[in-house]
Amino acid sequence: MKTIVLLIALLTVSTINAQTAFEKGMTQAFDLWGDKKPDKAINLFERIAKAEKENWLPYYYAAQVHIITTFMIKDAEEIESRLIKAQNFLNEAKTFSKENAEILIMEALLNTAYVAYNPSVYGMTHSAKVEELYQKAKVLEPENPRAILYHAEWKMGSAKFWGKDPKAFCPEIEKAILYFEKETLTEPFYPRWGMDQVERIQKNCN
Numbered sequence: 001m002k003t004i005v006l007l008i009a010l011l012t013v014s015t016i017n018a019q020t021a022f023e024k025g026m027t028q029a030f031d032l033w034g035d036k037k038p039d040k041a042i043n044l045f046e047r048i049a050k051a052e053k054e055n056w057l058p059y060y061y062a063a064q065v066h067i068i069t070t071f072m073i074k075d076a077e078e079i080e081s082r083l084i085k086a087q088n089f090l091n092e093a094k095t096f097s098k099e100n101a102e103i104l105i106m107e108a109l110l111n112t113a114y115v116a117y118n119p120s121v122y123g124m125t126h127s128a129k130v131e132e133l134y135q136k137a138k139v140l141e142p143e144n145p146r147a148i149l150y151h152a153e154w155k156m157g158s159a160k161f162w163g164k165d166p167k168a169f170c171p172e173i174e175k176a177i178l179y180f181e182k183e184t185l186t187e188p189f190y191p192r193w194g195m196d197q198v199e200r201i202q203k204n205c206n
Contacts, residue, residue, distance in 0.1 A: 022052060026189050029061065038069045049092070056097035057189050063089035063106055070113045079117050086110050101141040102191045105150065108133035112154060130154055145183060146194045149176035149201065156204045170205040173198060 025048045033041035042062045049058035066086035070079045087110060093103050111129045114122040134151035137144060152173050156166035180195045 022048065022055075023188060025051075026058070026061075029058075033065055038065045041065050046089075054096050056093040056100065056103065059089045059093040059096075060103060060106060060191070061189075063087075063093070063110070067106070067110050067113050070117060076117075079113075083110060083113055083117075099140060101137040101144050101147060104133045104137040104140070105144070105146050108137070108154070109150065112150075127158070143179045143182070145176045145179035146191065148172055148179060149194055149198065152176065153201045153204075156201070160204075166204045170202070173202055173205065 025044060029041045029044040029048065032038075032044060042065050045058045045062035045065070049055065049062065052058060063086040066082040066089070070082050073079060087107075090103055090107050090110065094100070097103065108130050111122075111126040111133065114126045115130070131154070134147055134154065137147040138151065141147060149172075152169045155169045155172075159166040159168065176194075177198060180198070183192060185192065
């Protein structure tokens, strides 16, 4: 009996230590990203992903860092390389979490990055993908604030391109704000980003 109790105790301690290591590693990776060291953050997220083996979140965030970084650089070769790597990370994430709205939203942002970087090459092929991915995400999670907010931003950009009024999509932003306020954390490091971008996107409503 003592042996069984000891074994259970050891397993419990091992689980706690593993969780602590994951949380520490993820926090460190976010700190690196915040300190403008995106590649170090990506490398750490990738190491965590390989150690966790069945957790989609580290792959998701490694992809996000690559995608966000492309909006701040101009070198075409680096942009292409980062977006390819980001897609590979998202593909890995999908193997551990299928039908995941957050991954679909991130994939929509990835395709948006392609369009933003080279609209003449990717505008026709990737615009439809962006729309499809947001629609799928909203079917899975109708109250996901990131899906609503960034889909609205995408439609605003499309409206401007075609000479239409982007204000038609302003109610969607208000809806996203309500869902941001209702959002609850379901697990450590689950995506909750986006609220800080509302003001920027709302400028299209002025």
